[in-house]
Amino acid sequence: MSHPLKADIAIFGAGIAGLWTLARLLQAGYSALLFEKSAIGGIQTIASQGIIHGGTKYALSGSLNKSAQSIADMPEIWRNALAGKGELDLRGTQLLSQHQHLWSSQGMLSRLTGFFASKAMRSKMQQLNRSERPLLFQNPAFKGALYQLNEPVLDICSLIERLAKLCEGHIFKWDERATLTPNSCLIDGFEIKIRQLILAAGKGNQALLQQIGHTQPTMQLRPLHMVMLRGKLPPLHAHALGTSANPRLTITSYPLSDGQHVWNLGGEIAEQGNKRDQASQINAAKEMMADLLPWLDLSNLQWSTYRIERAESQTASGQRPDGCFVDQNGGVITIWPTKLAFAPRVAQEVLEHLKEADIQANASDLTPLLSLERPPLAKPPWEQAERWS
Numbered sequence: 159m160s161h162p163l164k165a166d167i168a169i170f171g172a173g174i175a176g177l178w179t180l181a182r183l184l185q186a187g188y189s190a191l192l193f194e195k196s197a198i199g200g201i202q203t204i205a206s207q208g209i210i211h212g213g214t215k216y217a218l219s220g221s222l223n224k225s226a227q228s229i230a231d232m233p234e235i236w237r238n239a240l241a242g243k244g245e246l247d248l249r250g251t252q253l254l255s256q257h258q259h260l261w262s263s264q265g266m267l268s269r270l271t272g273f274f275a276s277k278a279m280r281s282k283m284q285q286l287n288r289s290e291r292p293l294l295f296q297n298p299a300f301k302g303a304l305y306q307l308n309e310p311v312l313d314i315c316s317l318i319e320r321l322a323k324l325c326e327g328h329i330f331k332w333d334e335r336a337t338l339t340p341n342s343c344l345i346d347g348f349e350i351k352i353r354q355l356i357l358a359a360g361k362g363n364q365a366l367l368q369q370i371g372h373t374q375p376t377m378q379l380r381p382l383h384m385v386m387l388r389g390k391l392p393p394l395h396a397h398a399l400g401t402s403a404n405p406r407l408t409i410t411s412y413p414l415s416d417g418q419h420v421w422n423l424g425g426e427i428a429e430q431g432n433k434r435d436q437a438s439q440i441n442a443a444k445e446m447m448a449d450l451l452p453w454l455d456l457s458n459l460q461w462s463t464y465r466i467e468r469a470e471s472q473t474a475s476g477q478r479p480d481g482c483f484v485d486q487n488g489g490v491i492t493i494w495p496t497k498l499a500f501a502p503r504v505a506q507e508v509l510e511h512l513k514e515a516d517i518q519a520n521a522s523d524l525t526p527l528l529s530l531e532r533p534p535l536a537k538p539p540w541e542q543a544e545r546w547s
């Protein structure tokens with residue numbers, strides 16, 4: 159005998175897209191709930207580098223391209239939220255750094271110096287003198303230039319914790335035996351009628367779409383092989399400029415409880431490392447680090463890697479989409495944010511779709527669902543890694 163309930167919205171997936179959207183919907187008075195099949199914090203979200211891009215990284219080709227322009231407003235929206243003055247109150251989320259750095263060898267930078275000094279870029283970044291640089295770049299062996307980008311880096315664990323708190327009592331564990339249709343969820347004896355289904359399940363969106371008989375929209379996966387090193391390392395959040403439009407290396411760092419740091423390495427090394435096994439990927443990373451930061455002592459460090467796929471809306475070229483993706487098709491909203499930084503825009507677009515579809519907020523008693531199981535918080539990759547060498 160099923161227990162009938164009604165809700166305005168059901169969201170699938172507790173990564174950044176689902177969590178930010180749920181928090182906005184609850185704030186707007188919707189009776190909304192979210193189902194997550196494994197852990198709160200998602201798959202890509204907990205594995206991400208936590209950089210709130212404002213587009214500088216995407217301007218490395220020497221012009222403000224579409225990606226750079228579409229993400230330009232995001233750092234301010236996030237900073238306001240982190241200060242408790244924005245659309246969500248994210249006070250309690252730790253900032254790992256107020257800004258990032260960008261460094262390059264002398265030769266490499268000369269081709270872009272004019273662009274970096276241009277009006278378009280001046281407000282976003284400034285070149286630092288030797289004495290203003292992080293200690294690592296005060297080393298006399300460093301002959302290149304170092305810029306500071308005004309884009310923050312967040313501690314994802316505390317961000318997820320804060321969002322989970324804002325959505326408390328509305329996130330439940332999705333059981334693979336449960337049944338989903340575009341307008342109902344049948345789980346553990348509850349039949350929940352919903353007015354709007356939102357798929358924010360990252361890579362899981364494709365299977366969910368199939369489950370409800372939809373063939374559109376379609377998804378692409380871009381595999382990455384990230385590298386981690388831990389030990390006596392200084393904190394660093396920086397991009398190494400290479401010859402292509404993408405950084406050769408993007409380093410973010412996290413303090414560990416024993417006072418050491420773990421560095422997370424992304425950028426070209428992760429994109430090109432997909433075909434390498436763990437040992438070869440670690441060797442490739444060591445060679446790249448020795449080339450880019452030859453004065454950094456790499457002895458006595460522990461190394462590991464993790465594989466992860468970026469799930470995005472399909473593009474004709476297979477490259478990263480320029481912006482976020484929010485699609486309304488056959489009464490179902492599907493989201494791929496493309497970037498963590500785009501979460502506020504994704505949620506805003508969902509609210510606009512609901513307004514267009516005239517789905518208004520209705521109060522509904524969902525307290526019977528509190529008997530359902532809750533998913534745990536996700537652990538960062540360096541806590542999940544089984545093997546360090």
Ligand SMILES: Cc1cc2nc3c(=O)[nH]c(=O)nc-3n(C[C@H](O)[C@H](O)[C@H](O)COP(=O)(O)OP(=O)(O)OC[C@H]3O[C@@H](n4cnc5c(N)ncnc54)[C@H](O)[C@@H]3O)c2cc1C
Nearest residue numbers: 171173174175195200202203207209359360362496498499
């Ligand atoms: C290594 C890496 C580094 C990155 N760094 C940055 C960065 O520094 N800055 C930035 O802006 N962006 C970054 N990104 C991109 C960003 O992380 C992603 O765009 C964003 O996190 C995607 O969020 P999401 O909520 O769509 O997906 P996810 O975080 O993948 O969450 C999807 C959730 O859906 C759940 N799910 C799947 N199937 C089901 C189902 N059937 N039922 C219920 N739940 C389901 C999953 O368990 C998961 O919890 C990075 C991405 C990667 C991979």
